[in-house]
Amino acid sequence: MSALVRAAMPHLIVVPILLPMVAAAAMLLLGEGRRPVKVAIGMASALAGLFVSCLLLSWSDTHGVVAYLPGNWRPPFGIALAMDRLSATMLVLAWTLGAAALLFASARWQRAGIHFHALLQLELMGLSGAFLTADVFNLFVFFEILLAASYGLLLHGSGRHRVRASVRYVAVNLSGSSLFLLGAAIIYGVTGTLNMAELSARLSGAAVENRHLVYTGAAILSLAFLLKAGAWPLNFWLSPAYSSATPPVAALFAILTEVGVYALIRLWTLMFAGGPLAGFGADAVLAFGVVTVLLASFGVLASQSASVQASWAVVVSAGTILSALGMRDAGVLGSGLFYLVPSTLASGALFLLVDVVRRWQAGGTVVDEAPFLNAALETEDLNLDDEGAPLVTLPFPASTALLALAFLTCALLLAGLPPLPTFLGKAGMLSAAIGPLAAHANGSGRAWIFVATLLASGLVVLLALMRTGIRTFWTEDAQRERPRVRAAEGLPLVALLGITAALVVAAGPAMEFANDAARSLFDRTSYIEAVLGARVRPSPTPVAR
Amino acid sequence: MELVLALAIGILTGAGVWLVLRPRTFQLVLGLSLLSYAVNLFIFSVGGLAVDQEPILVDGVAPDLLHYTDPVPQALVLTAIVIGFGMTALLLVIILASRGMTGTDHVDGAEP
Numbered sequence: 001m002s003a004l005v006r007a008a009m010p011h012l013i014v015v016p017i018l019l020p021m022v023a024a025a026a027m028l029l030l031g032e033g034r035r036p037v038k039v040a041i042g043m044a045s046a047l048a049g050l051f052v053s054c055l056l057l058s059w060s061d062t063h064g065v066v067a068y069l070p071g072n073w074r075p076p077f078g079i080a081l082a083m084d085r086l087s088a089t090m091l092v093l094a095w096t097l098g099a100a101a102l103l104f105a106s107a108r109w110q111r112a113g114i115h116f117h118a119l120l121q122l123e124l125m126g127l128s129g130a131f132l133t134a135d136v137f138n139l140f141v142f143f144e145i146l147l148a149a150s151y152g153l154l155l156h157g158s159g160r161h162r163v164r165a166s167v168r169y170v171a172v173n174l175s176g177s178s179l180f181l182l183g184a185a186i187i188y189g190v191t192g193t194l195n196m197a198e199l200s201a202r203l204s205g206a207a208v209e210n211r212h213l214v215y216t217g218a219a220i221l222s223l224a225f226l227l228k229a230g231a232w233p234l235n236f237w238l239s240p241a242y243s244s245a246t247p248p249v250a251a252l253f254a255i256l257t258e259v260g261v262y263a264l265i266r267l268w269t270l271m272f273a274g275g276p277l278a279g280f281g282a283d284a285v286l287a288f289g290v291v292t293v294l295l296a297s298f299g300v301l302a303s304q305s306a307s308v309q310a311s312w313a314v315v316v317s318a319g320t321i322l323s324a325l326g327m328r329d330a331g332v333l334g335s336g337l338f339y340l341v342p343s344t345l346a347s348g349a350l351f352l353l354v355d356v357v358r359r360w361q362a363g364g365t366v367v368d369e370a371p372f373l374n375a376a377l378e379t380e381d382l383n384l385d386d387e388g389a390p391l392v393t394l395p396f397p398a399s400t401a402l403l404a405l406a407f408l409t410c411a412l413l414l415a416g417l418p419p420l421p422t423f424l425g426k427a428g429m430l431s432a433a434i435g436p437l438a439a440h441a442n443g444s445g446r447a448w449i450f451v452a453t454l455l456a457s458g459l460v461v462l463l464a465l466m467r468t469g470i471r472t473f474w475t476e477d478a479q480r481e482r483p484r485v486r487a488a489e490g491l492p493l494v495a496l497l498g499i500t501a502a503l504v505v506a507a508g509p510a511m512e513f514a515n516d517a518a519r520s521l522f523d524r525t526s527y528i529e530a531v532l533g534a535r536v537r538p539s540p541t542p543v544a545r
Numbered sequence: 546m547e548l549v550l551a552l553a554i555g556i557l558t559g560a561g562v563w564l565v566l567r568p569r570t571f572q573l574v575l576g577l578s579l580l581s582y583a584v585n586l587f588i589f590s591v592g593g594l595a596v597d598q599e600p601i602l603v604d605g606v607a608p609d610l611l612h613y614t615d616p617v618p619q620a621l622v623l624t625a626i627v628i629g630f631g632m633t634a635l636l637l638v639i640i641l642a643s644r645g646m647t648g649t650d651h652v653d654g655a656e657p
Binding site: 141144147148151156157158160163164165167168170171175176177178181182184185186188189263273 | 565570573577580581582584587588591593617618621624625628629631632634635637639640642643646651652654
């Protein structure tokens with residue numbers, strides 16, 4: 001196995017981008033009536049992508065940063081891909097959520113509209129590309145790919161709510177793309193490069209010309225990322241969009257928010273973690289992160305609907321990582337990265353769970369205003385519950401209890417309580433923030449603000465989700481049937497929550513991995529050397545005619 | 546020339562921002578289009594403005610940016626134009642769907 005991987009590296013890096021592209025292209029050739037084939041292709045692609053991502057993850061742990069030159073141009077010319085521990089983690093996270101969303105959608109939601117599976121694959125392609133690229137403009141292109149696919153996915157199922165939320169979502173993200181281009185153009189104008197590694201190397205030089213233009217460009221660029229990450233005050237579009245999306249799409253969108261966080265971590269550490277411009281904007285990132293966490297926690301508290309609560313929970317998670325980045329400390333960021341994985345999985349799982357619960361509360365019928373689902377417009381093909389698909393999991397006495405248990409797990413995960421991994425991540429962040437900083441007076445104010453925010457948000461989120469849980473599961477309704485969950489719906493839920501449980505068991509190595517990831521982010525030299533030192537492969541010698 | 550271009554970018558951006566903040570969807574589309582024109586012109590200008598110079602190497606001319614215009618912004622702006630065009634088309638479709646479903650062209654989907 002490892003010999004095979006060694007032979008396939010570094011070409012394996014490009015697989016998570018090419019695989020979904022090919023799968024999506026193949027699906028477009030199939031008619032909308034052949035959904036089982038599409039599910040099969042989609043699942044095959046998702047599982048293969050997940051497998052490759054896991055291989056890349058273990059490879060990154062032993063080999064650090066690995067660069068790949070798709071065009072075989074000598075760096076810094078051409079576009080390079082680079083994979084380090086952080087991007088490999090994000091890849092695994094994206095493909096896990098993608099596979100879970102796909103399986104969940106195959107139970108019913110795929111019938112709410114057309115081209116769902118192709119769009120999902122394109123979304124995964126954009127995500128993988130954004131995590132792997134080492135070029136600022138290429139990052140923009142992959143952002144646009146994932147955004148274009150997300151517009152289609154958000155509109156899946158149609159209906160007035162979704163279209164209304166989409167108008168704002170698309171308008172906001174188009175403005176964000178303009179900001180991205182402006183920032184990238186300024187940075188190119190000042191430094192003369194778009195390659196992230198060369199950018200970092202040039203900014204580490206002793207004298208940086210036009211440093212104020214660099215600051216301006218970086219600030220405008222980070223606005224685009226903060227917009228995607230749902231940072232206050234640019235996040236009022238987020239909860240209407242996420243909560244009106246179909247549940248499997250919303251579960252996948254949980255990772256979409258983390259893309260903004262990822263891009264900010266990547267570019268900030270490469271540009272400002274060291275060198276003469278070190279530390280630019282860290283206070284602003286911390287301030288935005290703290291306000292975002294607080295605002296989103298109260299968003300969870302203030303919402304009546306569980307899917308709106310889940311959307312705000314996504315923002316809480318993103319804001320927490322933003323504040324961890326703003327602390328400018330590898331220890332805090334390492335625990336933050338450890339926290340990122342289970343909190344994203346939990347908010348994805350919550351979106352799926354809310355759908356199951358909502359259907360149970362409605363007595364088994366679908367509550368959705370999608371025009372294809374209305375009785376008047378319904379055609380045989382588009383009824384979500386046609387075909388008399390067998391319920392593999394029949395209602396059994398404990399099914400309500402299991403559903404409640406899954407909700408409880410999600411709530412505890414999002415609030416960060418023991419023994420779940422988000423608690424370990426939060427505890428790590430708190431101890432890393434308090435430990436060294438409390439010793440000196442310098443900077444301890446930031447640490448205390450960070451600590452207070454994290455603790456307060458945990459409490460508020462816990463209160464809000466407990467209220468929802470009590471209202472959902474402890475209100476007696478004798479008439480109500482026991483919940484029915486299909487295998488295709490139960491499996492992704494169990495898998496997502498099971499992974500978080502596995503993270504508790506493997507907390508030691510996982511935390512070490514996350515800390516290594518954060519240290520190599522702040523170190524930067526390994527990334528610069530890997531990308532700029534990537535060797536061009538000699539062309540095959542032309543055969544003499 | 547720099548002054549004219551800077552003024553053009555500024556006016557386009559100002560008009561674009563104002564239109565994006567307006568309540569009607571048609572104004573939104575026009576505003577986003579104007580913004581993307583401004584951004585495209587801006588990208589085009591970051592490589593430095595050069596008159597009568599080529600982006601592709603010619604024999605006998607020293608290969609530096611004194612004798613050529615920077616080709617990278619031109620490549621970037623081409624990509625940005627294509628992406629912006631596609632996204633505007635998509636936005637138009639969504640806005641038409643919104644108009645059909647809500648019966649109004651207000652961005653909130655309802656008259657205030």
